[in-house]
Amino acid sequence: MKKKRIKSPYASSLYWPAGILYMVLFFIPTVLSLFFSLTRWTLQEWEFIGIENFTLYFSEENLRIGFRNTIIYAVLTSGLKVIFALYLATFLSSKLRATGFIRSVLFFPTLVSTIGVGITFSVLMNPYEGIINAVIKSVAGFFGKTTDGPGWLIDPNLLPIVSIALVDVWKGVGIATLIYIAGMAAIPRDYYEASSIDGASTRQQFYKVTIPLVRPAMFSVIILSFVGGLRSFDLIWAMTGGGPGFISDVLASINYKQYTSGYYGLATAGNVILFVVVSILVFPLSRYLNKKEVVM
Amino acid sequence: MILTRNKGLKSKTKYRSIWADITGIIVTVIVFILPFYFLVVNAAKSQEESFRLNMSPPEKWLLFQNIAKVVSDYDWHVLNATKNSLILTIFSVFFLIIISGMTGFVMHRKRDNTSAVAxxxxxxxxxxxxxxxxxxxxxxxxxxxxxLAGMIAIEVAYGLAFAVLIFRNFIGTIPKEIDEAAIVDGCTGWNLYFRIIFPLLKPVSITIGIIATAAVFNDFTNPLYFLPGDENATLQGTLFAYVSRYSTQYNLLFADILYITAFPLLAFIFFNKRIVSGMTAGSIKG
Incomplete structure (x- = not known):
């Protein structure tokens, strides 16, 4: 046809505002980070020092902890959200009366300030004055036992990062549930009717109909929460600041500490490492999940 | 439909559903409402009373006095931060909706090398x-x-990917015949988008608007890096700074959290139905 001679009615210039912003504030800094991670940098001048930043970064002991915590945090938050949200969504998709109320309440923490949630929970989790341990103590006392309760955020081992991850799940499970509910709403009712005529129980319907057909939503939840978990900073910063010591540091908080100490080259190297870690884990994961989806 | 409804009338199912209702409500209240209750009662207490950090209601409700104290403290610092946060949120969300909508539109409609790269x-x-x-x-x-202008640009740039994705998917549900009818009448280019398509995107624009408002208003990390300085402080930043300032005045710390939470809370009360239905409409698709 004559299509080639007619000027397209869709203007490519619609790309420009987004394209310029993306280029200047996202793409160019990302490319620059590859270079500046190899320098000693004061933001005014730089000196090329090769891979020294990376060797320095990897030689620090707290980095090992940071790596471990980043992975634990991401796996724990996304895993718990995927499972809890699936059951919550199933519960809330049923014809119960309380669903409207529960749905709203569940969703509210997503809108609330992460810093506010972090501060509130760090007070609640205070091992000496906090309410959570007060409840644990009185329950234990009821059964005739005495306990001090866990140290939550001041424990010298893994507990601080796990506690923060639990608060993250508390705050983020609502949005994961909504994604599931949307996925479940898209499942045609016929499948449930057909399977119940064939004598399937509610449990069988859940495992044989709901779970396979809600898979695209499940994958969105996995990817979104896993990426969020790997990059998360603000909740951890508000609750422990990476402490006690470096026990609950993650890659993002280590980078921030180096930035505030003025080690801009080192902080940029940390940024590149985070970038590589996220890419190595997430892109294969999303390809794997997409492949499974096609097979289904 | 008829089948499921008949099933629901069976007494056994009905009996079980009441228990499920009650358990659901109790668990929700304990897990999600109690922390907010704790926040509210302690924000309303006097300093000595709040120091005990318990759930009992305050002897005297000082909620508004405490919030007024927080807002006016340090030469009305929080009020200035409120102004900054509101400016940042309103402008970022406005530009984000305008810019990502047009990008999503041309990405969906004009399939060429540019759209593949995009x-x-x-x-x-x-x-x-x-x-x-x-x-x-x-x-x-x-x-x-x-x-603030730079901070707005950053928020828009960082919000683009998600917003463009959702706009593009939603635009896929708008029939191409609508464009064609407009094109025949001579409406092309930017006019085609802003006069014909953009008004049809209202539901998804509202969804994006709500998500982005919460994200920008609650953003702590990006202003921490890109908008330092006392006069530039946003509400999240003041909240973080006040943890150490109010370390012995839990009532004021909680009043500050409550003041900041009031903005999303009001939005939540007014738009609750919209938020939940909009989120489900926009969050998933292809």
């Missing part, structure tokens, strides 16, 4: 973390570092 860039931007210090360096070069 698709790839959107997906990568969703995943990879932004390079922070080099971004500060770029902002310094163009004179936008430590300015």
């Amino acid at each position: 698709n790839f860039l959107v997906l990568t931007a969703l995943v990879i973390p932004p390079a922070i210090v080099p971004t500060i360096w770029v902002l310094q070069r163009i004179g936008l570092y430590k300015t």
Whole structure:
């Protein structure tokens, strides 16, 4: 046809505002980070020092902890959200009366300030004055036992990062549930009717109909929460600041500490490492999940 | 439909559903409402009373006095931060909706090399973390570092990928015949988008608007890096700073949290139905 001679009615210039912003504030800094991670940098001048930043970064002991915590945090938050949200969504998709109320309440923490949630929970989790341990103590006392309760955020081992991850799940499970509910709403009712005529129980319907057909939503939840978990900073910063010591540091908080100490080259190297870690884990994961989806 | 409804009338199912209702409500109240209750009662107490950090209601409700104290403290610092946060949120969300909608439109309708590249860039931007210090360096070069305008540009740039994705998917549900009818009448280019298509995107624009408002208003990390300085402080930043200032005045610390939460809470009360239905409409699709 004559299509080639007619000027397209869709203007490519619609790309420009987004394209310029993306280029200047996202793409160019990302490319620059590859270079500046190899320098000693004061933001005014730089000196090329090769891979020294990376060797320095990897030689620090707290980095090992940071790596471990980043992975634990991401796996724990996304895993718990995927499972809890699936059951919550199933519960809330049923014809119960309380669903409207529960749905709203569940969703509210997503809108609330992460810093506010972090501060509130760090007070609640205070091992000496906090309410959570007060409840644990009185329950234990009821059964005739005495306990001090866990140290939550001041424990010298893994507990601080796990506690923060639990608060993250508390705050983020609502949005994961909504994604599931949307996925479940898209499942045609016929499948449930057909399977119940064939004598399937509610449990069988859940495992044989709901779970396979809600898979695209499940994958969105996995990817979104896993990426969020790997990059998360603000909740951890508000609750422990990476402490006690470096026990609950993650890659993002280590980078921030180096930035505030003025080690801009080192902080940029940390940024590149985070970038590589996220890419190595997430892109294969999303390809794997997409492949499974096609097979289904 | 008829089948399921008949089933629901069976007494056994009905009996079980009442228990499920009650358990659901109790668990929700304990897990989700009690922390907010704790926040409210302690924000309303006097200093000595709040120091005990318990759930009992205050002897005397001092909620508004405490909030007024927080807002006026340190030469009305929180009030200034409120102004900054509101300006930042309103402008970021406005530009984000305008810019990402037009991008999503041309990406969906004009399939060429540019749209393939744009698709790839959107997906990568969703995943990879932004390079922070080099971004500060770029902002310094163009004179936008430590300015609200620069912060708005950053929020829009970082929000683009998600918003473009949702707009593009939603635009896929708008029949191409609508464009064609407009094109026949001579409406093309930017006019085609802003006069014909954009008004049809209202539901998804509202969804994006709500998500982005919560994200920008509650953003702590990006202003921490790109908008330092006392006069530039946003509400999240003041809240963080006040943890140490109010370390012995829990009532004021909680009043500050409550004051900041009041903005999303009001939005939540007014738009509750919209938020939940909008979120489900926009959050998933292809």
